[in-house]
Amino acid sequence: MDLTHRPRRLRRDRIRGLVSETSLEPADLIAPVFVDATTDERVPIESMPGHERVPIAEAVPRVEEVLATGVEAVMLFGIPESKDPEGSRAWAADGVVQEATRRIMGETDAYVITDACLCEYTDHGHCGPLEEELAEAADPGMADSTMTVDNDATLEALQRIAASQARAGADMIAPSGMIDGMVGAIREGLDGAGYPEVPIMSYAAKYESAFYGPFRDAADGAPAFGDRRHYQMDPANAREARREVALDVKQGADVLMVKPALPYLDIVSDLRREFDHPIAAYNVSGEYAMLHAAADRGWLELEAVARESLLSIKRAGADLILTYFAEDVARSL
Numbered sequence: 001m002d003l004t005h006r007p008r009r010l011r012r013d014r015i016r017g018l019v020s021e022t023s024l025e026p027a028d029l030i031a032p033v034f035v036d037a038t039t040d041e042r043v044p045i046e047s048m049p050g051h052e053r054v055p056i057a058e059a060v061p062r063v064e065e066v067l068a069t070g071v072e073a074v075m076l077f078g079i080p081e082s083k084d085p086e087g088s089r090a091w092a093a094d095g096v097v098q099e100a101t102r103r104i105m106g107e108t109d110a111y112v113i114t115d116a117c118l119c120e121y122t123d124h125g126h127c128g129p130l131e132e133e134l135a136e137a138a139d140p141g142m143a144d145s146t147m148t149v150d151n152d153a154t155l156e157a158l159q160r161i162a163a164s165q166a167r168a169g170a171d172m173i174a175p176s177g178m179i180d181g182m183v184g185a186i187r188e189g190l191d192g193a194g195y196p197e198v199p200i201m202s203y204a205a206k207y208e209s210a211f212y213g214p215f216r217d218a219a220d221g222a223p224a225f226g227d228r229r230h231y232q233m234d235p236a237n238a239r240e241a242r243r244e245v246a247l248d249v250k251q252g253a254d255v256l257m258v259k260p261a262l263p264y265l266d267i268v269s270d271l272r273r274e275f276d277h278p279i280a281a282y283n284v285s286g287e288y289a290m291l292h293a294a295a296d297r298g299w300l301e302l303e304a305v306a307r308e309s310l311l312s313i314k315r316a317g318a319d320l321i322l323t324y325f326a327e328d329v330a331r332s333l
């Protein structure tokens with residue numbers, strides 16, 4: 001028996017830290033914040049324990065709570081006071097995200113990233129205005145089977161959204177709709193509006209995942225019919241992620257995001273090797289809710305599994321993690 005090699009030598013208490021390969025810092029984390037123009041009080045989100053939709057008047061206090069934990073960045077999602085087929089409140093100068101951004105930028109030191117998409121603003125809940133699809137191309141994924149998101153009309157809307165968010169002071173714009181050409185269009189829109197210094201974090205590889213369920217409670221963004229598989233990626237595909245991401249890189253994306261995180265760590269790791277850009281991973285609402293549900297039953301220890309989940313995402317190669325655990329984990333570090 002050859003026991004020259006005993007890896008256990010390096011697992012003792014005083015040496016573990018020295019040989020640790022991965023660490024979590026509050027500065028790696030981004031906390032999602034939901035601002036709701038339809039309410040004047042904080043509304044708890046049932047499927048995401050500890051999270052709330054907050055009214056615009058509470059946006060600053062909410063972000064101050066995040067900052068108090070050591071987390072320095074927030075991702076803002078908005079629930080508008082009204083919706084229409086085009087999602088026009090998404091680019092309104094007095095829109096919910098624009099107003100919240102102005103207040104947060106004016107009163108805190110938070111780094112503010114704004115979600116740029118239409119699904120919370122359209123009355124049908126899809127990520128852009130709809131168009132009739134050619135009958136032969138129709139597919140049962142959308143209930144009426146002849147409707148899909150009008151890609152190129154959505155690009156113009158995204159340009160308006162990004163410019164309005166930058167005008168409100170947003171530090172970074174994060175388009176999440178998986179619309180072909182969205183990064184290039186937004187880059188052009190931001191540069192044209194005088195914001196060449198505002199970076200874009202692209203949801204570059206966003207999968208059509210069942211793990212988004214609780215978020216849809218939070219953001220009131222479930223599609224009224226059909227699903228999003230016409231634009232989000234097929235969970236079966238890994239090579240396609242490289243292709244999607246390469247297109248975003250070419251169009252000027254500054255940070256590349258994979259969403260969800262835990263079921264897609266192979267994608268995070270693959271993109272880490274293929275690209276030099278910072279990689280972000282979105283530890284989504286379902287990943288958060290399932291740990292809470294198991295912990296509620298006494299089956300898992302919440303703080304430990306939350307931290308281990310985030311560590312695994314870092315280990316896979318993510319530099320930034322968007323997570324509903326941001327505050328809890330930052331507090332425990």
Ligand SMILES: [Zn+2]
Pocket residue numbers: 117118119120126127176177
């Ligand atoms: Zn969307």
